[in-house]
Amino acid sequence: MTGQPLDPAALFKQQAAIQAATLVKDGMAVGLGTGSTATFVVAELGRRIREEGLRICAIPTSDATEAQAREEGIPLTSFGEHPDLDIAIDGADEIEPGTLNLVKGRGGALLREKIVAAAAKQLVIVADASKYVEHLGMLCPVPVEVVPFGWESAATRLARLGAHVAPRKHRDGSFYLTDEKNLIMDCVFGPIEDPDTLSQSIYGIVGVIEHGLFLHMATQTITAGPEGIKILEPARKQATQGAL
Numbered sequence: 001m002t003g004q005p006l007d008p009a010a011l012f013k014q015q016a017a018i019q020a021a022t023l024v025k026d027g028m029a030v031g032l033g034t035g036s037t038a039t040f041v042v043a044e045l046g047r048r049i050r051e052e053g054l055r056i057c058a059i060p061t062s063d064a065t066e067a068q069a070r071e072e073g074i075p076l077t078s079f080g081e082h083p084d085l086d087i088a089i090d091g092a093d094e095i096e097p098g099t100l101n102l103v104k105g106r107g108g109a110l111l112r113e114k115i116v117a118a119a120a121k122q123l124v125i126v127a128d129a130s131k132y133v134e135h136l137g138m139l140c141p142v143p144v145e146v147v148p149f150g151w152e153s154a155a156t157r158l159a160r161l162g163a164h165v166a167p168r169k170h171r172d173g174s175f176y177l178t179d180e181k182n183l184i185m186d187c188v189f190g191p192i193e194d195p196d197t198l199s200q201s202i203y204g205i206v207g208v209i210e211h212g213l214f215l216h217m218a219t220q221t222i223t224a225g226p227e228g229i230k231i232l233e234p235a236r237k238q239a240t241q242g243a244l
């Protein structure tokens with residue numbers, strides 16, 4: 001990507017993205033995330049394809065990422081060809097450092113992102129260091145994707161779980177629609193003490209397609225900030241590695 005000089009937050013995102021892109025090797029099937037940080041990953045993979053002859057194929061998590069991947073000349077594939085992906089690299093809105101549990105979906109791509117994440121052997125999260133939180137829910141609402149039919153009923157049930165619920169809208173007041181043509185309910189729960197139980201409760205609401213709690217999925221986070229690049233893996237994994 002060329003043009004304007006990057007502001008510090010964007011520079012950190014780019015640093016994390018470039019570091020994560022080094023994990024992508026010849027022959028890999030790669031999940032491409034969505035959002036401003038994932039954009040840098042897609043750009044770096046495009047550069048490596050052009051300049052280093054990297055050979056990969058990829059599945060994008062949104063129409064926007066698909067358009068960028070095509071511009072960058074990244075060959076695209078399908079789950080028919082690759083039901084399992086070697087790696088997915090994506091951004092996040094919140095990261096709990098101890099567990100690497102995440103909130104994702106501020107960009108509205110959470111459904112495809114979770115499908116891609118679930119299919120990937122490694123889910124690497126890239127972000128600037130501002131995304132760390134003590135508890136999920138502290139910085140951002142948890143987005144919940146619901147089918148348009150009966151959304152008010154699903155919204156009421158989400159509120160009964162303790163959330164302040166707002167259907168996501170455009171500035172002109174029209175409903176935001178995901179790439180899958182569903183609605184997003186932005187749910188402010190405040191700090192979430194037990195995300196696993198909350199996840200199950202949300203899945204129990206008829207009409208809910210997916211939510212933005214990505215639990216026990218990330219295998220690594222790569223963040224960049226004023227103190228440099230930080231790489232984390234889930235605590236249990238680190239302990240196992242240390243014991244070997």
Ligand SMILES: O=C(CO)[C@H](O)[C@H](O)COP(=O)(O)O
Pocket residue numbers: 033034035036037038090091092093103104105106107108109110113
């Ligand atoms: O989940 C996402 C989109 O649905 C993004 O990955 C998340 O919102 C982070 O975005 P950014 O890198 O722009 O901060």
